[in-house]
Amino acid sequence: MEALFMAIGTLTTISPFTLSYSGKIFSILLLIFGFGLVAATAAYLGNLVLDENWIELYRRRKLEKRLKNYENHYIICGHGQMGQRIVAELNRYNTPIVIIDNDHEVLLRCKELGLPHLDKDAMEEETLIEAGVEKAKGLISVVNRDADNVYIVLTARSLNPELYICARASSRGVESKLRRAGADRIVSPYATAAMRISQNILRPTVTNFLELALSGEGMELEMEELYIPSKTDNKNEHPLDSEKIRKDFDLIIVTIIRPDGKWIYNPPQNEPIQSEDTVIALGPQTNMDKFHEYLYGSPRTTLNNKSNKL
Secondary structure (H helix, E strand, O other): OHHHHHHHHHHOOOOOOOOOHHHHHHHHHHHHHHHHHHHHHHHHHHHHHHHOHHHHHHHHHHHHHHHHOOOOOEEEEOOOHHHHHHHHHHHHOOOOEEEEOOOHHHHHHHHHHOOOEEOOOOOOHHHHHHOOOOOOOEEEEOOOOHHHHHHHHHHHHHHOOOOEEEEEOOOOOHHHHHHHHOOOEEEOHHHHHHHHHHHHHHOHHHHHHHHHHHHOOOOOEEEEEEEOOOOOOOOOOOOEEHHHHHHHHOOEEEEEEOOOOOEEEOOOOOOEEOOOOEEEEEEEHHHHHHHHHHHHOOOHHHOOOOHHHO
16 A cells, blocks of 8 residues: 555655555545546647647637627528628628528638638528527528528528518529518529619619619718607607708608508608608718718617618
8 A cells, every 4th residue: 555655646746645544545546536637638628729629619609609699680691602792781881790601611711701600501490599590680591502591591480480581592483482481582693683784774874873872882872771760769859851851961762661561752841751660861971870870879880770671
């Protein structure tokens, strides 16, 4: 026992000290298990450092913690050519997003750009839950396969019945399937491209004007939709109409959409704008920012309006 106690103490670099017979047995067991635990922990940490997994683990845990606090964000399923354009446009307005994709090149691109992303399959229910679909404001499904888009829309709708869902349809007949699955808006790239090409031929000036107004690039003019807050949310007690908006903010009201779905095109100057209406306005960007702040009491980049009601 004395020799074993001295050997264990020497191997574990802990100097033996005077103990009773039972104390030596306890110390031997404690030293063996303690040293084994330290060695296993050191090996695990060394493996993380050598494989650089600890950086990925840190990023994943940081993202999981960040997603827990996310709400009113948009989930982008697929970061291909269309997904990149969508993300760039949403980032222009500082809209919170989460990207879901499992392609290696896509993940590297997201890491370089610092975009929050999940390296998982968007068709899995657990993935959408981890992305915060239950608290999200909207989901955009633009993966390459139409069948995957249908399944993603169906899963997201079952998890959040109030979610605003926009999906891509590449093949003929997929629109009806996506609509039955629960998509609010469906975009066909080929149909949209054909429409824009024909409009560029028939009405080139009108098309250029709308593209510049909607993109907000190359000119000071901008077209925007704005949700009028309810009376309890709106701190401004003054009634609104097209004449007041034109006079105070130098904006043109193109259309007013009532809560019941009625559209009023080119409204008269004295047409009242009521709570929970949605208006489509046209005017300079700076004036649009002022009108945003007048309605919501916050800068435009941090606005959280209800434009999806349109």
